[in-house]
Amino acid sequence: MSITGFEDMLERHDLKKTRPRLSVLNILSKRQAATSQPDLEEVLGNEVDRVTLYRVLKTFEEKGIIHKILDVNGTANYAMCGPACSEHSHYDEHVHFNCTVCFRVYCLDHLAIPKLSMPHGFEAGTVNLIVYGICGDCSKKAAAYKAAEDKVSS
Amino acid sequence: MSITGFEDMLERHDLKKTRPRLSVLNILSKRQAATSQPDLEEVLGNEVDRVTLYRVLKTFEEKGIIHKILDVNGTANYAMCGPACSEHSHYDEHVHFNCTVCFRVYCLDHLAIPKLSMPHGFEAGTVNLIVYGICGDCSKKAAAYKAAEDKVSS
C-alpha cells in the first residue's frame, strides 16, 4: 500500500498522521508473517520511543487496523487485519501457525476456526487457535539439509 | 488424592518427595480450574521460594504431570494432566476457556480440538485452542444481578 493509502487509513479512523504510526503501518503491511513487539522495537531502533510503539499498537488494535497474536512465549505479535475489521468488531477468526524453529507467526487467513459448542452456561466470545509446528520454509530447509547429508555419507 | 498418592506419583517419575512439590500437587489437584503462576505464588506465600516454584512447575510439565495454558495476558496457568500424559507425550489436546470476567481458565476436557488441515509444507505439532468469553459462574451472577435490578425498577 502507498503512503497516501496509509494516510487515508489513519484519517478514516480519526487518527493523526504521525511518523510513528506511518512507520508501523509500513513495516507490518509489507510482512507476510506477524511481527512481535520486540522485533518492531528493534527494526524501529531509536526512530520511535518504546512507549509510543506500545501505544500505537494498542490504538491500531482497538481501531481494528491490526490484530494481536500471542506466541508460544506469551509475547505479542501483530499482523494487519483484513478489510472486515473495524473499531466495533474484529473478524480475525482464522487459525494462526507458530513455527517452533524460526518462531514466525503466520496468519492462515483461509483456514477458519471450526465452530465449537460450549458447555451449558458458558458464553463464547472470541476464539484463539494457534498451531505450533514447523513452517514451510523450515521444513524445506530441513529436507535440503538431510538430502545434502545423505549425499556426503554415500 | 491422598498424600501417599502424590508421593507415589513423584516416585513413579523419579522425583524426590519434597515439600514444595507436594504443596504444588495439593493445590493444583483440588482445583477445578487452572491456576496461574502468580496465584500459586500468592497461595504458597513464603512457604516456597519463587524460583523453586518455577522449577517445580517446569519439571512437572516435562514429566507430563501438569500442563500449561497461556491466558489472554500471556501468563502461564497450570492444571493437572489426565492419566494419558507421560514424560514422552502430552495428550492435553482439549479446548480451554478463559473467562474475561473472573479470568479463570477452565479445561474443557471433553471438548476435543477439531482436526485441521495445514497448508502445504506446514507440519502441525501441538494445537492450542482457547475460547475467551463468560464462564458459567459469571453469567449466572450477571443474570441474578439483572433480575434483582429489574425487580427494583418495577
Added chain:
DNA sequence: TTTTAAAAGCATCTTAGTTGCATTTATTTT
C-alpha cells in the same frame, strides 16, 4: 497565525520469568 487536543517522549515502575551459585536434603551406599 493562533489555539488546542492528541500524540510523542522520557523517566520510572511493575512483574513474569531466568541464571548462577551456595546451601540443604532425600535417597543411596557402605
Added chain:
DNA sequence: AAAATAAATGCAACTAAGATGCTTTTAAAA
C-alpha cells in the same frame, strides 16, 4: 546408623515485556 552424593532448594541479581504519570511537541482546526 553413618557417610556419601546427586538432586533440589534458597538467595541474589538480572532480563525483558509492558504500564503509568507527566512534560513537551505537533497535527490539525479555528
